[in-house]
Amino acid sequence: MTEKAVSEIERMVITRIFDAPRELVWKAWTDPKYIMQWWGPKGFTAPVCKMDFRVGGKLLCCMRSPDGQEGWNAVEYYEIVPYEKIVSLMYFSDAEGNKIDPAQLGIEPAIEGAYDVALFEDLGNGQTKLTFIGNEPLESAKNSGQLEGWIEILDKLAAVIGGLAQAK
Template sequence: MSREREFVYLLELDAPRELVWKTWTEEEHLKQWFAPAGFALSVAKLNVVSGGIFHYCMRAANGVEMWGKWVFREVVAPERIVLVNTFSNKHGNPTRHPYVADWPLEILTTATFADVDGNTVLTIAWHPIDASPSEQKTFDSMHDAMTQGWNGTLGQLEAYLKGRNQGPETN
Protein backbone atom coordinates (compact mmCIF):
# COMPACT_ATOMS: atom_id res chain seq x y z
CA MET A 1 0.00 0.00 0.00
CA SER A 2 1.28 3.47 -0.89
CA ARG A 3 2.09 5.96 1.81
CA GLU A 4 -0.90 8.18 2.50
CA ARG A 5 -0.55 11.87 1.78
CA GLU A 6 -1.98 14.47 4.10
CA PHE A 7 -3.57 17.57 2.61
CA VAL A 8 -2.48 20.79 4.33
CA TYR A 9 -3.90 24.27 3.76
CA LEU A 10 -2.30 27.34 5.34
CA LEU A 11 -3.69 30.88 5.44
CA GLU A 12 -2.78 34.01 7.37
CA LEU A 13 -5.88 36.00 8.33
CA ASP A 14 -5.82 39.68 9.20
CA ALA A 15 -7.82 39.19 12.38
CA PRO A 16 -7.13 38.32 16.01
CA ARG A 17 -7.14 34.64 16.91
CA GLU A 18 -10.08 34.96 19.34
CA LEU A 19 -12.30 36.36 16.56
CA VAL A 20 -11.21 33.69 14.06
CA TRP A 21 -11.93 31.05 16.70
CA LYS A 22 -15.44 32.43 17.15
CA THR A 23 -16.04 32.29 13.38
CA TRP A 24 -15.36 28.54 13.53
CA THR A 25 -17.30 27.78 16.70
CA GLU A 26 -20.38 30.04 16.83
CA GLU A 27 -23.47 29.55 14.69
CA GLU A 28 -24.07 33.19 13.81
CA HIS A 29 -20.54 33.45 12.41
CA LEU A 30 -20.52 30.07 10.60
CA LYS A 31 -23.70 31.02 8.73
CA GLN A 32 -21.88 34.00 7.23
CA TRP A 33 -19.03 32.16 5.53
CA PHE A 34 -19.00 28.35 5.81
CA ALA A 35 -20.49 27.21 2.52
CA PRO A 36 -19.52 27.41 -1.14
CA ALA A 37 -20.32 30.70 -2.88
CA GLY A 38 -24.01 30.82 -3.75
CA PHE A 39 -25.02 28.45 -0.94
CA ALA A 40 -26.72 29.29 2.35
CA LEU A 41 -25.81 27.43 5.52
CA SER A 42 -28.36 26.22 8.01
CA VAL A 43 -27.38 24.57 11.25
CA ALA A 44 -29.24 21.55 12.58
CA LYS A 45 -26.96 21.15 15.60
CA LEU A 46 -23.78 22.75 16.90
CA ASN A 47 -22.05 21.65 20.09
CA VAL A 48 -18.35 22.49 19.97
CA VAL A 49 -16.99 20.19 22.69
CA SER A 50 -15.12 16.90 22.55
CA GLY A 51 -17.77 14.38 21.47
CA GLY A 52 -20.09 17.14 20.21
CA ILE A 53 -21.26 17.62 16.63
CA PHE A 54 -21.83 20.23 13.99
CA HIS A 55 -24.60 19.00 11.67
CA TYR A 56 -25.34 21.39 8.84
CA CYS A 57 -27.00 21.83 5.47
CA MET A 58 -25.64 23.83 2.56
CA ARG A 59 -28.51 24.89 0.28
CA ALA A 60 -28.04 26.28 -3.24
CA ALA A 61 -30.33 28.97 -4.64
CA ASN A 62 -32.01 26.28 -6.79
CA GLY A 63 -32.89 24.28 -3.65
CA VAL A 64 -30.22 21.57 -3.95
CA GLU A 65 -29.04 20.52 -0.50
CA MET A 66 -25.77 18.99 0.70
CA TRP A 67 -25.60 17.86 4.31
CA GLY A 68 -22.43 17.44 6.35
CA LYS A 69 -21.39 16.54 9.85
CA TRP A 70 -18.40 17.14 12.06
CA VAL A 71 -17.81 15.02 15.15
CA PHE A 72 -15.43 16.86 17.46
CA ARG A 73 -12.62 14.76 18.91
CA GLU A 74 -10.65 17.55 20.57
CA VAL A 75 -11.43 21.21 21.21
CA VAL A 76 -8.72 23.40 22.73
CA ALA A 77 -9.90 27.02 22.63
CA PRO A 78 -8.60 29.08 20.88
CA GLU A 79 -5.79 26.89 19.55
CA ARG A 80 -7.01 23.69 17.93
CA ILE A 81 -10.00 21.72 16.76
CA VAL A 82 -9.72 18.05 15.77
CA LEU A 83 -12.78 16.52 14.15
CA VAL A 84 -14.06 13.80 11.86
CA ASN A 85 -15.69 15.32 8.77
CA THR A 86 -18.29 13.42 6.73
CA PHE A 87 -21.04 14.07 4.25
CA SER A 88 -24.35 13.08 5.81
CA ASN A 89 -28.07 12.92 5.28
CA LYS A 90 -30.52 15.21 7.07
CA HIS A 91 -30.61 12.76 9.99
CA GLY A 92 -26.83 12.97 10.49
CA ASN A 93 -26.02 9.50 9.14
CA PRO A 94 -22.80 9.39 7.10
CA THR A 95 -23.20 9.28 3.32
CA ARG A 96 -20.90 9.22 0.34
CA HIS A 97 -19.71 12.38 -1.38
CA PRO A 98 -22.56 13.47 -3.67
CA TYR A 99 -20.30 13.85 -6.74
CA VAL A 100 -17.16 11.74 -6.10
CA ALA A 101 -18.03 8.07 -5.48
CA ASP A 102 -14.54 7.08 -4.28
CA TRP A 103 -14.13 9.96 -1.84
CA PRO A 104 -13.20 8.65 1.65
CA LEU A 105 -16.21 8.36 3.94
CA GLU A 106 -14.43 10.06 6.85
CA ILE A 107 -11.72 12.72 6.93
CA LEU A 108 -9.76 13.53 10.06
CA THR A 109 -9.50 17.31 10.16
CA THR A 110 -7.15 19.29 12.36
CA ALA A 111 -7.54 23.06 12.35
CA THR A 112 -4.98 25.09 14.28
CA PHE A 113 -5.19 28.79 15.04
CA ALA A 114 -1.81 30.44 15.73
CA ASP A 115 -1.48 34.03 16.96
CA VAL A 116 1.24 35.76 14.92
CA ASP A 117 1.66 39.45 15.68
CA GLY A 118 -2.07 39.99 16.12
CA ASN A 119 -3.01 38.04 13.01
CA THR A 120 -4.10 34.41 12.87
CA VAL A 121 -2.33 31.70 10.93
CA LEU A 122 -4.93 29.05 10.20
CA THR A 123 -3.68 25.59 9.27
CA ILE A 124 -6.07 22.89 8.11
CA ALA A 125 -4.80 19.32 7.79
CA TRP A 126 -6.92 16.56 6.24
CA HIS A 127 -6.21 12.85 6.45
CA PRO A 128 -8.57 10.06 5.32
CA ILE A 129 -9.64 7.60 8.02
CA ASP A 130 -9.58 3.89 7.07
CA ALA A 131 -9.63 4.70 3.35
CA SER A 132 -9.58 1.90 0.81
CA PRO A 133 -6.74 2.04 -1.74
CA SER A 134 -9.10 3.56 -4.35
CA GLU A 135 -10.39 6.13 -1.84
CA GLN A 136 -6.83 7.06 -0.89
CA LYS A 137 -5.90 7.39 -4.56
CA THR A 138 -8.91 9.66 -5.16
CA PHE A 139 -8.02 11.77 -2.10
CA ASP A 140 -4.38 12.05 -3.22
CA SER A 141 -5.39 13.04 -6.75
CA MET A 142 -7.73 15.81 -5.59
CA HIS A 143 -5.37 18.07 -3.63
CA ASP A 144 -5.66 20.82 -6.27
CA ALA A 145 -9.46 20.67 -6.13
CA MET A 146 -9.35 20.74 -2.31
CA THR A 147 -7.12 23.83 -2.47
CA GLN A 148 -9.60 25.52 -4.82
CA GLY A 149 -12.49 24.62 -2.51
CA TRP A 150 -10.75 25.99 0.57
CA ASN A 151 -9.68 29.10 -1.39
CA GLY A 152 -13.34 29.83 -2.10
CA THR A 153 -14.66 29.06 1.36
CA LEU A 154 -11.86 30.77 3.24
CA GLY A 155 -12.02 33.69 0.82
CA GLN A 156 -15.54 34.20 2.16
CA LEU A 157 -14.16 33.98 5.71
CA GLU A 158 -11.55 36.63 4.87
CA ALA A 159 -14.23 38.96 3.47
CA TYR A 160 -16.43 38.38 6.51
CA LEU A 161 -13.54 39.10 8.89
CA LYS A 162 -12.58 42.22 6.95
CA GLY A 163 -16.12 43.55 7.35
CA ARG A 164 -16.09 42.76 11.08
CA ASN A 165 -12.66 44.35 11.60
CA GLN A 166 -13.87 47.62 10.02
CA GLY A 167 -16.75 47.94 12.49
CA PRO A 168 -16.51 49.32 16.04
CA GLU A 169 -16.83 45.85 17.58
CA THR A 170 -15.02 42.57 16.77
CA ASN A 171 -16.91 39.99 18.80
Protein backbone atom coordinates in the same frame (compact mmCIF):
# COMPACT_ATOMS: atom_id res chain seq x y z
CA MET B 1 -7.15 3.78 -3.58
CA THR B 2 -4.75 1.24 -2.17
CA GLU B 3 -4.37 0.87 1.60
CA LYS B 4 -1.65 3.21 2.83
CA ALA B 5 -0.76 4.56 6.22
CA VAL B 6 -2.17 8.02 6.91
CA SER B 7 1.34 9.49 7.01
CA GLU B 8 2.13 8.17 3.51
CA ILE B 9 -0.73 9.94 1.75
CA GLU B 10 -0.46 13.60 0.81
CA ARG B 11 -3.42 15.32 2.41
CA MET B 12 -5.16 18.56 1.49
CA VAL B 13 -3.56 21.40 3.48
CA ILE B 14 -4.71 25.00 3.16
CA THR B 15 -3.13 27.88 5.02
CA ARG B 16 -4.56 31.37 5.30
CA ILE B 17 -3.37 34.44 7.20
CA PHE B 18 -6.09 36.74 8.54
CA ASP B 19 -5.61 40.34 9.63
CA ALA B 20 -7.43 39.71 12.89
CA PRO B 21 -6.57 38.46 16.36
CA ARG B 22 -6.76 34.73 16.96
CA GLU B 23 -9.82 35.12 19.23
CA LEU B 24 -11.85 36.59 16.34
CA VAL B 25 -10.77 33.89 13.90
CA TRP B 26 -11.68 31.25 16.51
CA LYS B 27 -15.06 32.91 17.11
CA ALA B 28 -15.88 32.95 13.38
CA TRP B 29 -14.86 29.26 13.08
CA THR B 30 -16.76 28.04 16.16
CA ASP B 31 -19.97 30.11 16.42
CA PRO B 32 -22.90 28.76 14.34
CA LYS B 33 -24.24 32.23 13.56
CA TYR B 34 -20.94 33.02 11.82
CA ILE B 35 -20.46 29.54 10.35
CA MET B 36 -23.77 30.04 8.52
CA GLN B 37 -22.18 33.05 6.78
CA TRP B 38 -19.18 31.16 5.39
CA TRP B 39 -20.13 27.46 5.14
CA GLY B 40 -20.00 26.37 1.52
CA PRO B 41 -18.20 27.64 -1.57
CA LYS B 42 -18.91 30.93 -3.35
CA GLY B 43 -22.60 31.30 -4.21
CA PHE B 44 -23.70 28.68 -1.67
CA THR B 45 -25.64 29.48 1.49
CA ALA B 46 -25.99 27.67 4.80
CA PRO B 47 -29.62 27.92 5.91
CA VAL B 48 -29.18 25.48 8.82
CA CYS B 49 -26.30 25.07 11.26
CA LYS B 50 -26.61 23.23 14.57
CA MET B 51 -23.61 22.88 16.83
CA ASP B 52 -22.67 21.19 20.07
CA PHE B 53 -19.08 22.45 20.31
CA ARG B 54 -17.38 20.13 22.76
CA VAL B 55 -15.32 16.95 22.58
CA GLY B 56 -17.88 14.30 21.62
CA GLY B 57 -20.21 16.98 20.22
CA LYS B 58 -21.33 17.46 16.66
CA LEU B 59 -21.91 20.14 14.03
CA LEU B 60 -24.61 19.66 11.40
CA CYS B 61 -24.83 22.13 8.50
CA CYS B 62 -26.92 22.35 5.38
CA MET B 63 -25.26 23.77 2.29
CA ARG B 64 -27.58 25.11 -0.43
CA SER B 65 -26.27 25.56 -3.98
CA PRO B 66 -27.22 28.55 -6.14
CA ASP B 67 -29.78 26.33 -7.95
CA GLY B 68 -31.39 25.29 -4.65
CA GLN B 69 -29.92 21.80 -4.18
CA GLU B 70 -29.11 20.97 -0.58
CA GLY B 71 -26.29 18.90 0.82
CA TRP B 72 -25.51 18.18 4.45
CA ASN B 73 -22.24 17.90 6.33
CA ALA B 74 -21.65 16.63 9.84
CA VAL B 75 -18.56 17.20 11.96
CA GLU B 76 -17.71 15.20 15.08
CA TYR B 77 -15.27 16.80 17.55
CA TYR B 78 -12.43 14.70 18.99
CA GLU B 79 -10.05 17.30 20.43
CA ILE B 80 -10.47 20.99 21.21
CA VAL B 81 -7.64 23.15 22.52
CA PRO B 82 -9.25 26.61 22.84
CA TYR B 83 -7.83 29.18 20.41
CA GLU B 84 -5.22 26.70 19.15
CA LYS B 85 -6.50 23.45 17.68
CA ILE B 86 -9.59 21.50 16.67
CA VAL B 87 -9.41 17.85 15.64
CA SER B 88 -12.60 16.61 14.05
CA LEU B 89 -14.05 14.28 11.48
CA MET B 90 -16.20 15.85 8.76
CA TYR B 91 -18.37 13.77 6.46
CA PHE B 92 -21.30 14.01 4.10
CA SER B 93 -24.57 13.29 5.87
CA ASP B 94 -28.32 13.42 5.63
CA ALA B 95 -30.40 16.07 7.43
CA GLU B 96 -30.26 14.03 10.65
CA GLY B 97 -26.45 13.75 10.60
CA ASN B 98 -26.29 10.12 9.44
CA LYS B 99 -23.17 9.43 7.40
CA ILE B 100 -23.47 9.12 3.59
CA ASP B 101 -20.89 7.14 1.62
CA PRO B 102 -18.89 9.69 -0.43
CA ALA B 103 -18.90 7.25 -3.37
CA GLN B 104 -22.66 7.95 -3.72
CA LEU B 105 -21.62 11.53 -4.50
CA GLY B 106 -18.79 10.54 -6.82
CA ILE B 107 -16.12 11.48 -4.27
CA GLU B 108 -13.24 9.33 -3.05
CA PRO B 109 -13.61 8.39 0.63
CA ALA B 110 -11.58 10.06 3.36
CA ILE B 111 -8.26 8.55 4.36
CA GLU B 112 -8.91 5.73 6.81
CA GLY B 113 -7.85 6.88 10.28
CA ALA B 114 -7.34 10.51 9.26
CA TYR B 115 -9.02 13.46 10.94
CA ASP B 116 -9.50 17.08 9.92
CA VAL B 117 -7.27 19.43 11.88
CA ALA B 118 -7.66 23.21 12.19
CA LEU B 119 -4.69 25.00 13.73
CA PHE B 120 -4.91 28.63 14.89
CA GLU B 121 -1.55 30.40 15.29
CA ASP B 122 -1.14 33.91 16.72
CA LEU B 123 1.43 35.63 14.49
CA GLY B 124 1.45 38.84 16.52
CA ASN B 125 0.61 42.27 15.08
CA GLY B 126 -3.07 41.28 15.07
CA GLN B 127 -2.60 38.48 12.54
CA THR B 128 -3.65 34.85 12.76
CA LYS B 129 -2.54 31.92 10.66
CA LEU B 130 -5.17 29.23 10.11
CA THR B 131 -3.97 25.88 8.78
CA PHE B 132 -6.66 23.42 7.72
CA ILE B 133 -5.60 19.81 7.10
CA GLY B 134 -8.35 17.81 5.45
CA ASN B 135 -9.06 14.13 5.91
CA GLU B 136 -9.03 13.42 2.18
CA PRO B 137 -6.15 12.80 -0.23
CA LEU B 138 -4.91 15.96 -1.98
CA GLU B 139 -5.36 14.52 -5.47
CA SER B 140 -8.93 13.50 -4.70
CA ALA B 141 -9.65 16.97 -3.26
CA LYS B 142 -8.28 18.59 -6.43
CA ASN B 143 -10.21 16.28 -8.77
CA SER B 144 -13.54 16.55 -6.93
CA GLY B 145 -13.42 20.35 -6.56
CA GLN B 146 -13.13 20.17 -2.77
CA LEU B 147 -9.78 21.99 -2.75
CA GLU B 148 -11.20 24.86 -4.81
CA GLY B 149 -14.33 24.83 -2.64
CA TRP B 150 -12.27 25.12 0.56
CA ILE B 151 -10.31 28.04 -0.89
CA GLU B 152 -13.63 29.79 -1.63
CA ILE B 153 -14.91 28.91 1.86
CA LEU B 154 -11.84 30.54 3.42
CA ASP B 155 -12.42 33.62 1.24
CA LYS B 156 -15.92 33.84 2.73
CA LEU B 157 -14.50 33.24 6.21
CA ALA B 158 -12.08 36.14 5.65
CA ALA B 159 -15.03 38.42 4.87
CA VAL B 160 -16.82 37.34 8.06
CA ILE B 161 -13.67 37.89 10.11
CA GLY B 162 -13.19 41.31 8.48
CA GLY B 163 -16.71 42.26 9.53
CA LEU B 164 -16.09 41.08 13.09
CA ALA B 165 -12.81 43.03 13.23
CA GLN B 166 -14.53 46.22 12.05
CA ALA B 167 -17.36 45.82 14.55
CA LYS B 168 -14.92 45.43 17.41
